[in-house]
Amino acid sequence: MTASKKPDAIALLKEDHRKVEDLFDKFERAREDRKAMLVKQICTELSIHTMIEEEIFYPSCKGQIEEDDLLEESYVEHDGAKVLIAELMDGSPDSEFYDAKVMVLSEMIKHHVKEEEKRSEGLFAQARDAGLDMEALAERLMARKEELMQEFAASLPPPQTRSFTGHKLVQSEPVEAKPVD
């Protein structure tokens, strides 16, 4: 092994995954007054992570990896998560369904992480097998991440979807408990 560790795109993206998993764990144990701050951190981390994957990592994988379908699923998964991110950014810990939205977002991210990190057939394994230049990619990912961190420090903009195209949702009210008779 060499003494100086070279940057590696996959290691970098995995680090993001660990960081956000840790924040979700913290949220589960958090006191009420810390929840908003943790959610802000989760939303910021995820916004930056999805953006650098979508702008840099996925396009570099396209046409190179075994299953391009995986990339399409990733865009859709990200967009699904962004709906919850937008909901959470718009709410506060005393909003109805707030904790449930955080929990469901956490489950979605767990699934996303599994799809990417799965041994031999996951997206990262396929990218590694395709022989992508992970060092060059890491440099680009890091540079963009740095830029976005600065940009989002003051306030986080609404997430941008890449696969969802102008869906129309009707906002309705929660249904109250109603005993059968």
Ligand SMILES: [Fe+2]
């Ligand atoms: Fe990821």
